[in-house]
Amino acid sequence: MPSPIIGTRAFVRQLLHPRKNNVAVVPARPPRVVARMLDLCNRLLSERGEASGERLGAEAVSAFLGMSADTRVLFFDNLASAFSPDASGIDRAVDAYRADYSQAHLADLQAAVESPRQELFRRINRALGGTAVLIEMRRHVLDALTEHPSWAAIDQDLLHLFRSWFNRGFLSLRRLDWRTSAMVLERLIEFEAVHPRVRDGSGLEGRSATTRSSQGLSSLSLPVLSSRCFR
Numbered sequence: 001m002p003s004p005i006i007g008t009r010a011f012v013r014q015l016l017h018p019r020k021n022n023v024a025v026v027p028a029r030p031p032r033v034v035a036r037m038l039d040l041c042n043r044l045l046s047e048r049g050e051a052s053g054e055r056l057g058a059e060a061v062s063a064f065l066g067m068s069a070d071t072r073v074l075f076f077d078n079l080a081s082a083f084s085p086d087a088s089g090i091d092r093a094v095d096a097y098r099a100d101y102s103q104a105h106l107a108d109l110q111a112a113v114e115s116p117r118q119e120l121f122r123r124i125n126r127a128l129g130g131t132a133v134l135i136e137m138r139r140h141v142l143d144a145l146t147e148h149p150s151w152a153a154i155d156q157d158l159l160h161l162f163r164s165w166f167n168r169g170f171l172s173l174r175r176l177d178w179r180t181s182a183m184v185l186e187r188l189i190e191f192e193a194v195h196p197r198v199r200d201g202s203g204l205e206g207r208s209a210t211t212r213s214s215q216g217l218s219s220l221s222l223p224v225l226s227s228r229c230f231r
Contacts, residue, residue, distance in 0.1 A: 034074045037063045038082070044123050045116060057127030064133055072140055073148070080150045083117040117157045125165075134158060 040060045047053040067075060093112035097105040124130045138158045141151045 031071055031074050033063070033067055033071045034078065037067070037075055038078055041079075041083070041120055045120055047123075053123055054127055057124050057130055060124055061127050061129050061133045064137070073144070076141060076144075076148065076151050076154060079117065080148075080153050083115060083120060084153060085113055085115045115153065115157055117154065118161060121158060121161055125161075131165075134161075138162075 037060065040056060040063055044053065044056045044060060047056055064072075064075075090109075090112045093105070093109040097109045099105075121134055125134060138155060141148075141155050141158070145151055145155065
């Protein structure tokens, strides 16, 4: 399978100076923020050292958070196309497996169909704040999926990883009471707002005083955003 790593200089030159019908087209505003983010993604995928990988992951987190809505669209477009599995590599792996249904060829096929995006997301997740940024990425993708159907590949990769990372074996179940973080209690009030008596903190206090307590699943890496409430 060809490496997903793109030559930095050639990639940035093509991104900043695209061509149409072999004629250079100069954009009104070169998307340098997007070029930097994609360069960080390529470098992060090629990095082998743990410490330097975490540093690059932190830079990628910071770069994404600094993007505007327009630059996010350009980034997601490139993320969907440039970091997908190699079709020719999949074809070769399929042919090899059909010729010999061995475990080795099955493993090769499984590796061929996994997109480089998944490994990229795993490496971003190692950085401080990486998990929250990946969740934020998926939120933006889902919000615009109708207008950008090609982003479905990004959504599927993130969903696949989230299902592995946030299963109950990796989460802790805790009782939610007045010692719980105010941010979590605000989310609980939002979830419980379907009940006429729960409109604010006093309503929640009255409800929690009954036998109907609330619990939440929380993650050590994301104690607030991953919380789901169960009665």
